[in-house]
Amino acid sequence: MKLTFAGAPHFPPINSVAGVMQQVLYALIPGIAAHVWFFGFGILFQIALAVGFALALEASMLKLRDRPLQPFLYDYSAVVTAVLFALCMPPLAPWWVALVGMVFAIVVAKHLYGGLGYNLFNPAMVGFAAVIIAFPMDLSQWLAPRQLSPGLPGLWQTAQAIFTGTLPGALSWDALSQATPLDALKTGVAENRLVTEIRDAPIFGDFGGLGWEWIANFYALGGLWLVYRRVISWHVPVAVLATVVLISTPMWLAGPDINPSPPQHIFSGALVLAAFFIATDPVSGCSTMKGRLLFGAGVAVFTLAIRRFGGYPDGVAFAVLLMNMAAPLIDRLTRPRTYGH
Amino acid sequence: MPDFEVGRHLYRFPGGLRLRHHKQIACRDPLTRPELPRALYLPLKQHQGPVGEVLVEPGAQVRKGQPLSRATSDREVPVHAPTSGTVAMIRRWPVSWPPGSEADCLVLEPDGEEDWCKRMPLADWRRAEPEALIEHVRAAGLAGLGGAMFPTAAKLRGDWKRVHTLILNGSECEPYISCDEMLMRERPAAIVEGGLILARALGAERVVIAIEDQMGAVSQSLGMALAAHDPEDRCQVVAVTTIYPEGGEKQLIQVLTGAEVPHDGLPQDLGVVCLNVATAAAARDAVIDGTPLIERIVTISGPGIEHPRNLIALLGTPVHELLQAAGGVQGDIDRLVLGGPMSGLPLASDRIPVTKGSNCILVLRRQDVEREQPVMPCINCGxxxxxxxxxxxxxxxxxxxxxxxxxxxxxxxxxxxxxxxxxxxxxxxxxxxxxxxxxxxxxxxxxxxxxxxxxxxxxxxxxxxxxxxxxxxxxxxxxxxxxxxxxxxxxxxxxxxxxxxxxxxxxxxxxxxxxxxxxxxxxxx
Incomplete structure (x- = not known):
């Protein structure tokens, strides 16, 4: 009998990198579907573009770095990065935005730091930060949701808009586009208008933006499924959302005229997406349980600070990147006490 | 007085995994003894500690139960003849510990007579001095049967503060291993008596027998044994939640007491000693019957074995004899494991003999161990x-x-x-x-x-x-x-x-x- 002589444990591990990444992608499906419902096919183009560029760049970088394509190209990590990046894009953003974003995400943030497992910063957010700094105008053209739109662009019109950069035929940006709720809020408060007054605009829904709040709900649904499946731990999402509530509640109670309510904060922008899918990126986050609570709390604090005081309407990406910097230190300071010590 | 009453509240240890236990497949048949092997290979070292002096020469006729080596301290553990026969030689032979190594083994060729040497039971253990009990345990060659093979006598006496509770570990939490479960079903009285003997040796007032909450039959059999053999009501059965590795000594102590064994200390520092249930049964046999440790229950299981079961194996029986007794292997066999799938040792050969700590032989096929991906970088998932x-x-x-x-x-x-x-x-x-x-x-x-x-x-x-x-x-x-x-x-x-x-x-x-x-x-x- 020829016997393999290998150490325990002898059964194969119950998870794989590809398995984890696939589940993250499945969990995003409801949110993406809601996005398509409210804002049309644009997001699907953005995802396809980003994923295509990401895989091509990943393959070339693996070649350049003399690493095998198998298993790294097929671990879905680049796909997750690409999808998360695409979900932060306006639906009709020109195609080269995705290319530039993926260059920064895959080439700079991931492979120049050593590839899978070695990146200090969340690649999707590095990509997003790069394009929002480089092309602020192209990233400010957001579509109005289905209820407020004269007619969402169809498949062909969407493709034309993305690849030529101009709207086809009778469509005009003035009719199609709309400020995002966070934008409206920021400019409104700056013009000394009351929050309640600003919120009368039709782009606002019950809590956050019209349409956006439902997308957030579906992201949360997928995220909860990930928590249930133990793909992510509950610590980061709970810390993010609880901290937002903890900080925004007293501010809202003290000054409801200038401060949005906690639900409005949560259901606006990318906060729910970040809480469940972005701040939970394992590589660039914390690995101790206490550390994850602190990491999530930090993301919430920076997001609120940027929303209130910063130059951007939403601050999730920068908040995550700032906390990425702090993650190794947090991990070091939150090492658990070993048994018997 | 004990600082805490062991087992009154159950605590949780951090981490751990709920695993499918796969235990029942080997528990369907009653315990049986395989045929007497052609030769037994007895490693002189079947414990943690130095080897004692060998007492027999090649060619010597030995009787069943006769000591083959002598111990001069508590850390040395004697080996006894599992059956009567002739010592053919002492030679290097593959052994399970350290994995992949060979060690000096006494090769004993049985004569089939089962001719017992004179056994020396202790007349009335309930009145015996603790020292006399410990001497009996030591002379019978007891080493932890849970797997670590720590010399039992060295756990019973030493320079530490008073031990108030003896914990008998019957919570074998690792999948497939069911030798302790079978023992607790079939010989519950031996465990209770053994526990009381060891408690007397330690000067401990209480005995806590920890089993898993999924062992219904065990709880019943132990309950009946307690009623019959524990008149002073000093033993207690506690069912702990089945979470791997709660059967580990440190984790079990944490579950039962809420306290942690200091990293530079011993369970004795908490006033407890933890022994395997099979060690307790062996202590009972040593004291009441005068029988040394010459056999143990071994689980033969896993997807690659035809007829999974628990066998009473003489120490020194080569693994392939046990596989035969369990119907032989089936399928594309990849590896043999001594112990369970989570922490078991790989066996380099099927000629390796059973020792005092061999609880389970797990047979795994190629498809049971196959990985779906190569090793990848750590993604810090936590x-x-x-x-x-x-x-x-x-x-x-x-x-x-x-x-x-x-x-x-x-x-x-x-x-x-x-x-x-x-x-x-x-x-x-x-x-x-x-x-x-x-x-x-x-x-x-x-x-x-x-x-x-x-x-x-x-x-x-x-x-x-x-x-x-x-x-x-x-x-x-x-x-x-x-x-x-x-x-x-x-x-x-x-x-x-x-x-x-x-x-x-x-x-x-x-x-x-x-x-x-x-x-x-x-x-x-």
Missing amino acids: ECVRVCPASLLPQELYKYIEAGNYEQAESLNLYDCIECGCCAHVCPSHIPLVDWYRHGKGVLRERGIEDARAQNARQRFEAREKRITEEKEQRRRKREQRERKLKSGGEARSEVQAAIERARAKSGRQNRPGKTGASDEGGEQ
Whole structure:
């Protein structure tokens, strides 16, 4: 009998990198579907573009770095990065935005730091930060949701808009586009208008933006499924959302005229997406349980600070990147006490 | 009084995994004995500690139960003849510990007579002195049957504060292993009696038998045994939640007491001692029947075995004989494991014999062990952190060991890793974490030995240097003294004079018999 002589444990591990990444992608499906419902096919183009560029760049970088394509190209990590990046894009953003974003995400943030497992910063957010700094105008053209739109662009019109950069035929940006709720809020408060007054605009829904709040709900649904499946731990999402509530509640109670309510904060922008899918990126986050609570709390604090005081309407990406910097230190300071010590 | 009543409240230990237990497949048939093997291979070392003196020569006729080696301290454990027959030789033979090694084994060819040597039971153990009980346990060659094979006598007496509770560990939490469950079903009275004997040896008032909450039949059988054999009501059965590795000594103590064994201490520091239920049954046999430890229950299981079952195997039985007794292997066999799938040792050969700590032989096929991906970089997902029962940071330990920074791994308490395998089992990157920890511990241990050797050498060298300089110094001082005396002329003259006088006096005495020169200066005459 020829016997393999290998150490325990002898059964194969119950998870794989590809398995984890696939589940993250499945969990995003409801949110993406809601996005398509409210804002049309644009997001699907953005995802396809980003994923295509990401895989091509990943393959070339693996070649350049003399690493095998198998298993790294097929671990879905680049796909997750690409999808998360695409979900932060306006639906009709020109195609080269995705290319530039993926260059920064895959080439700079991931492979120049050593590839899978070695990146200090969340690649999707590095990509997003790069394009929002480089092309602020192209990233400010957001579509109005289905209820407020004269007619969402169809498949062909969407493709034309993305690849030529101009709207086809009778469509005009003035009719199609709309400020995002966070934008409206920021400019409104700056013009000394009351929050309640600003919120009368039709782009606002019950809590956050019209349409956006439902997308957030579906992201949360997928995220909860990930928590249930133990793909992510509950610590980061709970810390993010609880901290937002903890900080925004007293501010809202003290000054409801200038401060949005906690639900409005949560259901606006990318906060729910970040809480469940972005701040939970394992590589660039914390690995101790206490550390994850602190990491999530930090993301919430920076997001609120940027929303209130910063130059951007939403601050999730920068908040995550700032906390990425702090993650190794947090991990070091939150090492658990070993048994018997 | 005990600081806490063990087992009254159940506590939770951090981490751990709920695993499918796969135990029932080997519990359907009653315990049976396989046929007497053609030869038994008895490793002289079946315990943690030094080997005692071998008492038999090749060619010797031995009777069943006869001691084959002698122990002179509690850390040595004698080996006994599992059956009567002839000692054919002592030779190197593959053994299970250390994995992949060979060791000196007594080869015993059975004669089939089962001719028992004279057994010495203890007449009335309930009134016996603890020392007498411990001597019996020691002479019977007991070493922990849970797998660690720690000499039992060394756990029963030592320099520690009073032990109030004996914990009998019947919570074998690892999948497939069911030898203790079978024992508790079939010989519950032996465990209860053994527990009371060991408690008396320890001076402990209480015995807590910890079983798993899924062992319904066991709880029933033990309950009946308690009613019959525990008149003073000193034993208690506690069912703990089945979470791997709650059967680990440290975890079980934490579950039952809420306290942690200090990293530099022993369970005795908490007033408890933890022994396997099979060790208790063996102690009962040693004291009440006078039977030494010559056999044990072994689970033969796994997807690659035709007829999984529990067998009563004589120590020294080669594994292939047991596989045969369980219907033989089936399918494309990849590996044999001694112990369970999470922490079991790989067996390098099926000729390896059963020893006192062999609880289970697991037969795994190719498809049971196949990985769906190669090893990938750590993605810092923290799953290992979540499941680690010792609250370590497995991924950090791995990164430091991989980088060769063993000291840093040590400072992050690498030695507190119990190698349960939970971290590696949940690792999405399929990193063989436990292998890395063993490697790291091995390197540190070697370095420790080297350091100790280097330190010894340095101490010897420094001592020698010191001696030499001191000698030089002495010589120098003497020389200086002499020079000083010579310089001051008068003194020197008077000294010469004195010497002459001494010599004269001496030569005068020398005429008398029996007296010799009083001093060296006498030689000047």
